[in-house]
Amino acid sequence: MISTKGRYALRVMLDLAENAKDAPVPLKDIAERQEISKKYLEILVRDLVKGKMIKGSSGKGGGYTLCRAPESYSVGEIIEQMEGPLKTVACLAEEAADCPRAGHCLTLPLWREYDQLVHDFFYQKKLTDLLAQTKK
């Protein structure tokens, strides 16, 4: 399950892409538009800043701006920034690399295939693909 962290962060990114004219977008406005507690968004946004996906500027007239062009962000990288590696199954995480059953496990190929499917889906989807719907 994709948690609110990832889902809200994606909405923040979309909101920034939509509402960035020239000035930074204050979190207060995003919170109101998205109907999400500003306090909670602060936490999420911090992770986005850490990941160099958005940039914050303090003070009056401040707010957040995207670091790159909207079409360059994949949904996958946003989700991974928020929730950690997009691993669908524990067997495929770093720590499980040494599973003694790996050689003959009947289910491992299935998880690999699934993991690949999910990864490809989210990394080929760009921020602008979601935005397109409104612009018509």
Added chain:
Amino acid sequence: MISTKGRYALRVMLDLAENAKDAPVPLKDIAERQEISKKYLEILVRDLVKGKMIKGSSGKGGGYTLCRAPESYSVGEIIEQMEGPLKTVACLAEEAADCPRAGHCLTLPLWREYDQLVHDFFYQKKLTDLLAQTKK
């Protein structure tokens, strides 16, 4: 993330498919082959029995047997039996059907598409598809 419940249950089903000759397969044997605590497996197996996927018979010479032909079980139904509805995102669960943002949410179509992808993947995969690898 798919939890151990779903993953272990799938392995139990595969073990049953592989080792069912004529007699029921005791859980003790499955636990040893799969290297999973028998005590924990008892809990998982209970859910499978409840879902009418396998049948248990008590007493000496007892054990578990599949209820249907192995090729008729999809991986999806096994996972859903163990972990509940295969919903990848809270927005798509029953309770969230009344989300006021649904009409103009930019992310909802993405989640729908993802959900469909996952659902199709797991429901088209049959138990026998995983088994095939050994039989060569």
Added chain:
DNA sequence: CTTTTACCTACTATGTCAATAGGTTTTTGC
């Protein structure tokens, strides 16, 4: 009537999620 098996109830430690609360620093405009 003993052994083997399934079946049942309860408990627990750990961790994550989804927030809330309250405060500090930075920047700009007046």
Added chain:
DNA sequence: GCAAAAACCTATTGACATAGTAGGTAAAAG
């Protein structure tokens, strides 16, 4: 230079799920 507006920071909480463990009862066969 000071007040307002914004980002930024630390800590805490309640609820829930996961991944088991423990100890027992019932049923069936030999």
